[in-house]
Amino acid sequence: MHINYWTELTRNNFGKIGLAMLCLVLFIALFAPFLARYDPGEPSHAIFMSPSFEHWLGTNDIGQDIWSRLLCGAKNSLLVALGVGVFTTLLSTVIGASAALVGGLYDRIVMRLIDALIVIPAFIVIILVAAYVLPNVWTLIFLISILTWQGGARLVRAQTLSLKERMSVYAARTFGANKRYIVIRHIIPNLSSILFAVFIHSATRGVFMEAGLAFLGIADISTVSWGLMMHHALRFYYLDVWKWWLIPTGLALSVTIMAFVFIGHALETAMDPRLRVMEQEDWQ
Amino acid sequence: MIELRELEVMYGKRRVLHGINLTLKRGESLSIVGESGGGKTTLGLSIIGLVEGTVRGEILFEGKNLVALAEKELKAIRWNRIAMVFQNVENALNPLYTVLDQVSEPIVVHKLGDRNEATRRAGELLNRVNLPEGRFYAYPHQLSGGEKQRVLIAMALANDPDLIIMDEPTTALDALTKVEIINLIHTVCKERELTILLLTHDFYAASTLSDRMAVLYAGRIVEFGSTPALLSNPRHPYTRGLLRCYPSMTTTKDLQGIKGRMEFFDVGCPFHPRCTQSIGICREKAPRLEKNDGRFIACHRGGIIPLLELRDLSKSFDSLKAVDSIDLTLYEGETLALVGESGSGKTTTAKLIMGIFGATEGRIYLEGKQILGRDKSFYQRVQMIFQNPMESLSHRLSVLEAVREPLDVQKLGNREQRESMVRQILDEVELPSSETFLNKYPHQLSQGEAQRVGIARALILNPKLLIADEPTSALDASTQAKVVKLLLNLQEKRGIGMLFITHNLALARKISDRLAVMLKGIIVEEGPSNEIVSSPLHPYTEDLLKAAPTLSSRVHAVPERTSERNDGTGCPYANRCNKVTEVCFNEKQRLSSLSTHKVACMLCTATD
Numbered sequence: 014m015h016i017n018y019w020t021e022l023t024r025n026n027f028g029k030i031g032l033a034m035l036c037l038v039l040f041i042a043l044f045a046p047f048l049a050r051y052d053p054g055e056p057s058h059a060i061f062m063s064p065s066f067e068h069w070l071g072t073n074d075i076g077q078d079i080w081s082r083l084l085c086g087a088k089n090s091l092l093v094a095l096g097v098g099v100f101t102t103l104l105s106t107v108i109g110a111s112a113a114l115v116g117g118l119y120d121r122i123v124m125r126l127i128d129a130l131i132v133i134p135a136f137i138v139i140i141l142v143a144a145y146v147l148p149n150v151w152t153l154i155f156l157i158s159i160l161t162w163q164g165g166a167r168l169v170r171a172q173t174l175s176l177k178e179r180m181s182v183y184a185a186r187t188f189g190a191n192k193r194y195i196v197i198r199h200i201i202p203n204l205s206s207i208l209f210a211v212f213i214h215s216a217t218r219g220v221f222m223e224a225g226l227a228f229l230g231i232a233d234i235s236t237v238s239w240g241l242m243m244h245h246a247l248r249f250y251y252l253d254v255w256k257w258w259l260i261p262t263g264l265a266l267s268v269t270i271m272a273f274v275f276i277g278h279a280l281e282t283a284m285d286p287r288l289r290v291m292e293q294e295d296w297q
Numbered sequence: 298m299i300e301l302r303e304l305e306v307m308y309g310k311r312r313v314l315h316g317i318n319l320t321l322k323r324g325e326s327l328s329i330v331g332e333s334g335g336g337k338t339t340l341g342l343s344i345i346g347l348v349e350g351t352v353r354g355e356i357l358f359e360g361k362n363l364v365a366l367a368e369k370e371l372k373a374i375r376w377n378r379i380a381m382v383f384q385n386v387e388n389a390l391n392p393l394y395t396v397l398d399q400v401s402e403p404i405v406v407h408k409l410g411d412r413n414e415a416t417r418r419a420g421e422l423l424n425r426v427n428l429p430e431g432r433f434y435a436y437p438h439q440l441s442g443g444e445k446q447r448v449l450i451a452m453a454l455a456n457d458p459d460l461i462i463m464d465e466p467t468t469a470l471d472a473l474t475k476v477e478i479i480n481l482i483h484t485v486c487k488e489r490e491l492t493i494l495l496l497t498h499d500f501y502a503a504s505t506l507s508d509r510m511a512v513l514y515a516g517r518i519v520e521f522g523s524t525p526a527l528l529s530n531p532r533h534p535y536t537r538g539l540l541r542c543y544p545s546m547t548t549t550k551d552l553q554g555i556k557g558r559m560e561f562f563d564v565g566c567p568f569h570p571r572c573t574q575s576i577g578i579c580r581e582k583a584p585r586l587e588k589n590d591g592r593f594i595a596c597h598r599g600g601i602i603p604l605l606e607l608r609d610l611s612k613s614f615d616s617l618k619a620v621d622s623i624d625l626t627l628y629e630g631e632t633l634a635l636v637g638e639s640g641s642g643k644t645t646t647a648k649l650i651m652g653i654f655g656a657t658e659g660r661i662y663l664e665g666k667q668i669l670g671r672d673k674s675f676y677q678r679v680q681m682i683f684q685n686p687m688e689s690l691s692h693r694l695s696v697l698e699a700v701r702e703p704l705d706v707q708k709l710g711n712r713e714q715r716e717s718m719v720r721q722i723l724d725e726v727e728l729p730s731s732e733t734f735l736n737k738y739p740h741q742l743s744q745g746e747a748q749r750v751g752i753a754r755a756l757i758l759n760p761k762l763l764i765a766d767e768p769t770s771a772l773d774a775s776t777q778a779k780v781v782k783l784l785l786n787l788q789e790k791r792g793i794g795m796l797f798i799t800h801n802l803a804l805a806r807k808i809s810d811r812l813a814v815m816l817k818g819i820i821v822e823e824g825p826s827n828e829i830v831s832s833p834l835h836p837y838t839e840d841l842l843k844a845a846p847t848l849s850s851r852v853h854a855v856p857e858r859t860s861e862r863n864d865g866t867g868c869p870y871a872n873r874c875n876k877v878t879e880v881c882f883n884e885k886q887r888l889s890s891l892s893t894h895k896v897a898c899m900l901c902t903a904t905d
Contacts (some may be wrong), residue, residue, distance in 0.1 A: 188676055203691075
């Protein structure tokens with residue numbers, strides 16, 4: 014069956030909400046410089062201010078405007094989401110598809126490697142690495158990606174194996190098609206749904222891990238990151254302004270993660286025929 | 298008795314006969330067959346010296362060259378030694394004389410007796426040809442066609458000749474009269490030890506009246522050999538084409554024609570424009586009639602070429618022998634039906650040929666060359682129609698993209714050329730080539746449409762060999778009929794060799810020249826379709842035939858499992874065969890030849 018993902022997404026309620034939320038975050042990320050009233054890095058205001066008309070969410074310990082930082086933080090989260098999403102998907106595809114297509118010893122080695130890597134807790138490893146190099150956003154994307162591609166690669170491999178055995182692929186071979194043609198014209202287009210799912214999952218995980226690491230203090234101090242803001246907030250919990258730093262930031266982070274989760278859920282519903290049937294019964 | 302050497306006849310500038318060499322011994326009968334306009338009558342007339350064109354070469358009759366003979370000497374031979382039964386019954390008799398007078402005329406003219414003697418003899422002859430006595434004094438217009446033919450035969454016999462040339466003696470006669478005339482000719486010739494030269498396009502007359510047969514095409518003999526051999530196993534593409542056009546109770550395949558029209562060529566093989574296996578040399582040089590495996594064939598390619606040969610082909614999946622050293626040969630322009638129940642290894646065989654599976658053992662030859670690796674050019678010549686059209690079409694490709702895919706892969710033509718080729722092939726498989734249809738996706742097509750898209754994909758590269766794996770099993774009867782007709786038409790036009798895989802024997806019989814019955818990876822019986830259908834040898838084939846669909850209301854008994862034993866050492870049918878013996882379980886039979894069939898069965902080979 015031919016599935017149009019856009020129609021599927023917009024037909025599903027979760028999908029609609031997820032998309033709306035993602036659009037909002039995207040809008041904020043893109044237009045933060047215009048929406049923010051102050052430079053997020055500018056420490057020229059009074060410190061520890063409560064919310065006021067001047068500073069909607071007050072200021073922090075060095076006098077930066079929290080509202081401006083909140084808006085600008087969206088960019089960081091989305092950048093991580095996109096970076097991890099793209100990089101992980103790429104790794105999963107190349108490794109998973111090549112294992113399925115080449116097969117034999119190579120396949121077995123790759124599969125055992127995946128088994129080995131999947132038990133390594135990515136979080137701990139990154140904390141360890143961060144002990145030596147303070148990661149900036151790109152290092153972080155790289156680290157998260159190379160530690161979390163295994164699940165995706167497994168999915169891609171399984172799907173490629175089944176695609177490879179399709180009659181349509183055999184038919185293409187009987188026209189004289191070589192491997193390259195088959196990969197480009199038959200395997201990759203048919204992997205797109207899986208790849209999209211892998212992308213959404215990786216993006217969600219990327220946002221979550223980045224925030225988590227920053228919350229633990231593992232982040233370049235100069236980046237404007239929601240996780241880092243929450244980390245700072247907790248350092249001043251004895252002052253009553255901390256909640257203005259923590260709650261809006263937490264909400265923003267939740268909205269972003271939920272956007273991805275909802276989209277992912279909607280896609281899964283669209284792709285899994287069993288879920289599709291249930292969905293229809295729900296409607297009736 | 299008579300020998301033609303390099304006989305040539307020209308009508309003005311037009312050469313009607315080219316270098317005919319034939320020898321006919323006393324008492325022998327030879328038929329010359331071919332389409333009308335091929336030069337048969339000219340050949341007959343040139344022997345009795347009545348042809349109006351220029352004759353070159355030699356016609357040796359008992360040592361005398363008839364071509365060089367003066368008209369007076371020729372007259373002595375004509376009708377006394379060589380007589381002819383002319384083709385056109387209506388015009389051959391003079392309407393003004395009674396038949397008795399006409400039969401006695403040659404006797405009188407050649408002064409073999411006086412008028413009374415001649416009339417007496419004519420009466421005898423008319424009696425001999427079973428013309429009722431009351432009709433002796435009838436005028437030709439009062440006689441029926443069959444009666445006139447009898448009179449003509451009596452006339453030819455009048456002077457007791459040694460050689461009779463009969464030009465279409467049975468054409469235009471109804472079936473029963475035809476048989477009567479054939480029987481008459483047969484007995485008369487036997488009792489008088491006549492030598493017959495039969496010129497006809499009627500294979501029935503030729504098969505019953507002649508020992509040897511020459512096929513004449515556009516003034517050249519293309520195939521020459523013993524009549525039964527030529528009929529059961531034609532080797533020249535033209536002979537096969539003629540036989541495919543001839544409706545008879547023995548052939549089971551649907552009628553097929555020969556593409557194009559007959560034209561006379563001075564250079565090159567005369568048949569090349571209509572031949573589906575012609576190569577460059579066929580256009581440039583006329584082939585000589587050469588001895589080839591017990592007969593003479595005039596073909597640069599040595600007759601119909603074997604297109605695909607499988608030798609000892611085997612494929613095992615772990616311990617399961619899906620295909621167990623099979624031998625098959627598929628000739629150019631032929632349909633070989635591979636019949637058997639599901640799981641018998643038919644599809645595996647197809648996939649082995651296409652290279653989807655690698656063979657465990659054995660060799661595959663294409664046009665005589667062993668296939669070692671398969672490149673793009675291989676797939677240009679060999680294509681496959683897949684069993685399930687919906688699966689073999691990618692759901693992401695529109696009709697246009699799917700049908701264009703083979704061209705894209707092979708990088709043939711530019712974008713516009715490819716698109717016009719797609720439209721053309723869709724026309725050929727009777728699908729619309731409108732924009733809306735081209736942009737449809739597989740799930741928007743019906744089963745029949747999808748299968749025809751599959752066929753179009755397989756045909757767009759113009760392959761010589763088509764592997765059709767159950768191409769119609771998913772279709773309803775009317776669509777199936779269309780698809781089958783289409784494939785047969787394409788075979789006629791392009792000479793596609795087809796390996797038609799099916800479990801439907803009733804269908805296989807209508808479309809195939811030869812049948813191979815497969816069971817558990819081995820071929821148990823192989824031979825011409827009509828013979829397998831009319832006299833199956835292997836019990837499995839018999840049971841398959843019993844189970845084949847008929848329109849009678851009888852319910853057929855399904856062969857019951859007679860034994861649970863089957864460890865794979867014996868005959869694969871042993872546990873279901875009702876004629877099974879102990880030996881069947883222990884020994885595997887190899888395919889061995891038995892008359893025109895090949896069969897792998899203990900019982901058939903043992904009793905013979």
